[in-house]
Amino acid sequence: MSAHVHEPRSACLNDKHAFETKNAPYVPLASIPRHFMNYGFIIDNRKCIGCHACSTACKSENEVPLGVYRTWVKYVETGVYPDARRHFQVTRCNHCANPPCVRICPVTAMYQRADGIVEFDPSLCIGCKACLQACPYDAIYIDPDSGTAAKCHYCSHRTEIGLEPACVVVCPEHAIIAGDIDDPSTEISRLLATQDVTVRKPEQGTAPKLFYIDGNDVALHPTATERAAELYVGGCDTVACGGGTGAEGNGRKGGKWERSDAEGSQQWDGDQDAGSAGAAVGGADSDR
């Protein structure tokens, strides 16, 4: 198989010549049969500056509606002043090798391609939301315009013509590395071979193919933190969202898809007493 080594880049999204380097001529990924590919991501947390360029590039590239996200940067703060630290974690579909979202879909609208991308087909989706329940990573949402499931699809429309996902190209730090994890000559394979990596919730047995270099335990662990709800994006009709900005709330079918929710911060703690649990998530009506 041909080698395709990608150097750090910052390029116009559609300029394939921007990918050429002296050492490694541009080899369109589309020229490699898809069944020989196994796409994955590395997020290099040593480099990520939390700038959200990936989030916005994804929104723009995939015309993602307001209030829903295919990729976003989670911020977690730890420590005590002056030794406090903010950790960034780019969060999205992991294109799991063993995807429960695919197994549960009753109509093959969520499916796994031969090249390892977990893809969706909005023309088939019936909007049963079972895949949202099956994904242990909150990677799927219902598109408020079409009423169908959607998520990161590895920019398959770009990958098929030899371009990298929009988030990869736009990242100013080259903190997102995409490529074939089974081809030892790719940058992603070399990094996987030489760096310590972690994945989200390995115990779920889903075999995520998004790997974090320098992954932060707290950020990887959704129930480990307090949640300052007023800083959340997504409006106030969501799980664990309190007095949020409300700027991007959405609700299909006049609120069929809505709920009001908690006030204040939230902390999941198996030992918390009834009173604190009530304060954490109370004041809400979860009915439609």
Next chain:
Amino acid sequence: MAEGMVQTVYNAQHKVPWHWPVPAYLVTKAIGAGVFMVLALGFGLHLFGFDRETAVIGLLVSLAFVAITTLLLVYDLERPERFFSILLRPQWKSWLTRGAFILIGFAVVAGVWWLLETLAYFGVLGSGLADAARPIALWTGVVLAGGAAIYTAFLFGQAEGRDLWQSSLLPFHLIVQALVAGSGVLLLMDAFWGLPESVGAVSLIVFIAALLVDLFITLVGEFGMPHASETAAAAAHEISHGRYRGHFWFGSILLGHIVPLALVALTVLLASPLLLVAAALAAITGLYFYEYVFVMAPQEVPNS
């Protein structure tokens, strides 16, 4: 912030995907399957003699609740007009698909049996055909009714983002809930239509036994044992001690179990059929409360 700050300060939030139609569907499905199971097992095991009028009314009630179940399932889809895709391009590994076919199979068998008994009841057909078909319809129907009651346990098992739903007790629990709901509805039918005495008596015994077993499974099995994961424990905690504790303790445990058992006990002193009506209604309402907390709480534990 306090010493040792650990907080998420920016994140995308996620809407709860399933709301009241799902717990409601669990209750109507339990009634549809439960009425059939109690009647068919009663006839099949000769716990009570066959009575055509009871079969006609009972099967009709069962079919009506299966129809409501289907309507709730379709209503909960974001694209209900595509519902038939499940039948036209099924993905067989999905328990949603398997469940849809089990429900259809159950409805077909119960529907054919009901039609034959109804035609025989009104004298349109001789009773020979209904009598010949009955053992087949009855036992096939029992298997399919059991399948309809428990397939949701396997669907919930596939929902790997909700650890509390991964309970290995769930298939058994759903069968017991179907027996509570089915026998409860038969007690209501007895009060309003007057079923044969033996059907009412067996229904009452099933109702009491299933309620006691259900109470035990709920308190000891689902909530008394340590949970396999932290997210399952967090969801269970929300149910037993958190925002759903009112629904759980007052709705499910008190209204759904203690009250009906107490009302049944009271019938020993006051032989009023109204007490059994109230007991059945309380148990079915309590079942909705239980399904509601069981469906909602795990969806509120963050996964990202």
